[in-house]
Amino acid sequence: METDRTTQADYLKALAHPTRIMILELLEREGRCVTNIGEKLNLKQSNISQHLGILRSRGILSLQREGGLSIYCIKDPSALKILKMVRKA
Amino acid sequence: METDRTTQADYLKALAHPTRIMILELLEREGRCVTNIGEKLNLKQSNISQHLGILRSRGILSLQREGGLSIYCIKDPSALKILKMVRKA
DNA sequence: CAGAAAAATTATTATATTCTAATAATTATA
DNA sequence: TATAATTATTAGAATATAATAATTTTTCTG
Numbered sequence: 001m002e003t004d005r006t007t008q009a010d011y012l013k014a015l016a017h018p019t020r021i022m023i024l025e026l027l028e029r030e031g032r033c034v035t036n037i038g039e040k041l042n043l044k045q046s047n048i049s050q051h052l053g054i055l056r057s058r059g060i061l062s063l064q065r066e067g068g069l070s071i072y073c074i075k076d077p078s079a080l081k082i083l084k085m086v087r088k089a
Numbered sequence: 090m091e092t093d094r095t096t097q098a099d100y101l102k103a104l105a106h107p108t109r110i111m112i113l114e115l116l117e118r119e120g121r122c123v124t125n126i127g128e129k130l131n132l133k134q135s136n137i138s139q140h141l142g143i144l145r146s147r148g149i150l151s152l153q154r155e156g157g158l159s160i161y162c163i164k165d166p167s168a169l170k171i172l173k174m175v176r177k178a
Numbered sequence: 179c180a181g182a183a184a185a186a187t188t189a190t191t192a193t194a195t196t197c198t199a200a201t202a203a204t205t206a207t208a
Numbered sequence: 209t210a211t212a213a214t215t216a217t218t219a220g221a222a223t224a225t226a227a228t229a230a231t232t233t234t235t236c237t238g
Contacts, residue, residue: 009104015101016104069184208210
């Protein structure tokens with residue numbers, strides 16, 4: 001049950017960044033590791049890692065370790081639905 | 090056609106504030122003037138006015154002047170849909 | 179175990195947001 | 209026209225966010 005507006009705002013804030021939107025679009029099809037995302041988006045490793053951390057801390061992404069890699073996947077599909085609505089808005 | 094992620098992020102940013110979420114909930118039923126919103130939310134006039142300006146500049150609210158009052162109404166219903174999804178997320 | 183690769187964390191700087199207070203602008207009314 | 213009421217705007221200080229660089233941690237591999 002999610003009625004606290006601060007929590008709602010924090011969730012929206014997590015989505016409200018161009019890089020994080022691109023990350024979500026990139027992960028829509030398949031999970032990816034940090035380096036791969038960094039290459040696709042042409043951004044620094046630490047920056048990507050920070051954005052991934054933000055999305056994960058809000059429960060939007062999940063992380064699983066595979067070998068030496070950190071694979072991030074979309075955990076919360078409603079984030080994608082919201083982005084879809086924003087595109088039409 | 091809305092594909093620019095910066096624009097999408099800006100739209101989400103406009104929604105991503107507790108006060109602005111409350112304003113949208115308040116206006117869901119009916120249009121209201123600045124003073125009325127300020128009383129309901131117990132916030133300063135200038136602060137409310139600024140938040141309303143942000144929502145209006147993104148096309149989420151519309152403004153019509155009635156007598157001495159500025160009546161704000163929801164112009165973009167998809168903002169409400171998005172908030173509804175956030176509550177369930 | 180040592181070195182390399184991948185990722186996370188930290189510190190720093192720059193920028194953006196937010197709130198408050200003060201002021202300006204607009205409109206209504208006496 | 210003067211005053212009051214409503215709203216908008218501006219300036220300032222406080223806080224939050226974001227990007228970079230540097231460092232640390234973790235894990236894999238030789």
